[in-house]
Amino acid sequence: MKLIALVVALGLAGTASAQTALPPAPYAYTQLDNPALEAKAKALMETIRCLTCQGQSIADSNASMAADLRSDIRERIKAGEAPEHIRAWLIERYGDWISYKPTAEPITWPLWAAPLLLLGAGAYVVTGRLKGHKGRRA
Amino acid sequence: MIAETGLAMLWLAATLAALQLFLAWVTVARGNDGAARLMHPVALLQGALTAGAFALLITLFLRSDMSVLLVAENSHSMKPFIYKFAGTWGNHEGSLLLWVTVMSVAGTAVALFERGLDRATHFATLGAQAAISLGFYAFLLFASNPFARLNPPAPDGRGLNPLLQDPGLAFHPPTLYLGYVGLSVAFSFAVGALLTRQVNARFARAMRPWVLVAWMFLTLGITAGSYWAYYSLGWGGWWFWDPTENASLMPWLAATALFHSISVLAARDALRAWTIMLSVVAFAMSMIGTFLVRSGILTSVHAFAVDPTRGAFLLALLAIYIGGSLLLFGLRIGTVNEGTRFDPVSREAFLVINNLLLSVILGLVLIGTLYPLLTEMMGVKVSVGPPYFNMIVGPIALILMLLLVIGPLARWRRDHLRSLLRKTIPAIGLALLVLVAVKLIVGARIGVMPLLGLTAAAGVALASIMPLFGRNLRRTPLFTWGMVIAHLGCAVSLAGMASDSAFVTEKLVAARPGTTIDVGGWKVEFRQVMPIAGPNWTAMDATMAVSRNGSEPVLMHPQARFFSNPPTPTTESAQLTAWDGQLYLVLGDELGDGRWQLRLWWKPFVTLIWAGGALIALGGGLALVGRVGRGWLRARARGRIHAEEVLA
């Protein structure tokens, strides 16, 4: 355990060298010329999770893998691929985890049901406090 | 020597807390008056000792005493003075000592200044405060000792995380903790009142100032944290629904609902169960928040101590305190008369709906934050982030805004729907005007939610000042001004959020020095990049001359910094604040061919977000002064100003 911690710490220190000596991918830090396509790409990137970060989207990250993925996404959108198709492609390889936008899978149904349930429960509690409702008690 | 003294003071304070709890039990349950006289001195001494221990820890950091483990792991002799000072709480043990200090000093404050409660409840409250302090003293002394020694002493420290070497560290955690931990007082009040069965209007009036103080600081803390993240992370975002951020938002939502509920309890002697429940929930959210952030069960950019054993300790404290108080609640509140039912069109009814919506948002944020943990138990990894939270919370928040238009204008007890709706016409009218105007000017380029946000902001802004119409402004109570300004702050903040979302322009370019870039009507001339050095860092400093409509160029200096202890690269963005927005510039990496990556944003009216937050806190402050002032005047009129009255 300590060895791995040491190694990872050294690794983090050592990553500065060759990794950043390579230029970033063409569209990692550059926008597409077509504003409509750029908007589509940006909307998608804000919902794709960075693989090497602690809870950020690739749109907000300086990590090199996030930068590479941004460039890949922009190139694909430029080539005409649909954003949802790219998302599905990524989910196929990394699972639901990589998409911040919850999918329609059964595992996320409670997330969609939650607001309705809570609002419903709340309405039930509130109507108990208001006069004239249901006329149950004087 | 200093470290040992500090540790001894903490042990002594913990013992006094145990004594305080015992005295409270003896006074309230056994009716022993002799014990009562000791109560206040014990509480005072406990607070003084803990504050003293905290001061000693600060001293150790300022001296860079490397024989203390905490200093060696988190500080460095070359750090600037302010970060040596603020770095005291930039780590788990130090911030926990800050937590305990605020908690015990808050208890002292209650002992010294609390005048409104009946005697028994006052002592029960002090007892409850001592009881929760004990758990945290135990956590501090047994699992997070800040004064542990390092033998032999380190030659120098590991340094403070560069992202924390920022004025934000001096401001954000202390204000946040005053809020978070200040809510422990509300919790103690609630438990005290449950024990003495004195949940009534007098109790509400007594508790109100304490909740307002905590809430005010929490508002400031969250606002400061958001602004700090905004300018230091370098991508222009100001809220990420990160678990740590949610951990501060949830107590805030509960506390907001709480003092609205208190106003009903104070005015109509109703909503007893809601008020007690919200008091418990508010502090529960503070504790849950600190558990989530320190245990490592959720990944977060902000998480600072990943330690499951400490997490287990916190969970145990949660089980005892929150489980215990919820059990007490279930057993006791049933015997408390709930009060009359409300007319559907009345101020009370709108406040109840307000509480409901705030609680729903709280519940959704909690569920969303914990959901990935739940699914992982079942072997599936999902991510819940801004797309979900924005989609779910946004619409409910808009409904809440709608309520803000109509609620404060409604009369207590019973109002007439037609006359009430007539009063809201100006606000609704203005909102619709803004809706149409924005749509005409901007057309299809604005999303639905930002558009609705601007609309609602306009309506709420007008509606928030309407309670002042037709009144003699000099004789309007201060707490009414407080309400007006706080609600106005909500509208201002919403306007900022909607405007930034709708109208931001972004440019990512790779440019050579000497080029000019256009963004959002500004001309940004990229002049040069020079290496410079600071106290504990080196950087590439870019000089950008910005101007708009031919104005005199202003120089901005975004930097790409490299800190030495610990070795970390950071980006220091540069901002220029104009009356109608903020220019945000970031210097990225140098590409091999002499070009530099630049990120530029023009964010119209984005500063309104935090200006609104400050207004909300100001409103709270005015309400606080107003209430305390009125309470003081009333007490004086009844000749109850002398302290002995409480102990007699």
Add this chain to the structure above:
Amino acid sequence: MKRPWLLWIPLAAFLVFLTIGSLGLHRDQQQIVRSRMIGKPIPGMDMPAASSSNPAFSTKAFADGKVHLVNIFASWCVPCAAEAPQLAQLQQRGVLIDGIAVRDARPDVDDFLAKFGNPYARIGLDARSVMQFYLGSSGVPESYVVDGKGVIRYQHWGPIMPQDMDDILEQLREAAS
């Protein structure tokens, strides 16, 4: 008191939270994102040569009846150095190891191989992490066992340490059968 059972809902919800919290504390703390390509054919991609000593390779020709161990590494990755002895051992046992160097450059890869040994048959260059995305890989180092029909059978996340050798050999055996 009307609807007294309502009063117990908060306690019940809190108990649910306690359960989730304690279960969360006991699970493995590491957040590993595993590839979902296990059981699927390896994506076909041509890659240029990453070093002067080893030829380039293409994953398109992987359905050749032989079991491959695809090792994703980089010269700037320190844990990759830690697994070099284990990879050398595997090569001596006859395992066919193909390397993919991520975000790297020839001189750096050559230096790395000179310093830590060269167990690779072929090494491809993945300059922009694209092959990593295709494979569902989330970092370096990682190793994939691919069977004779070109189907990915197993993913080993992180460096191959001595205690992992048995598992890897077992997976390679199973892929061969």
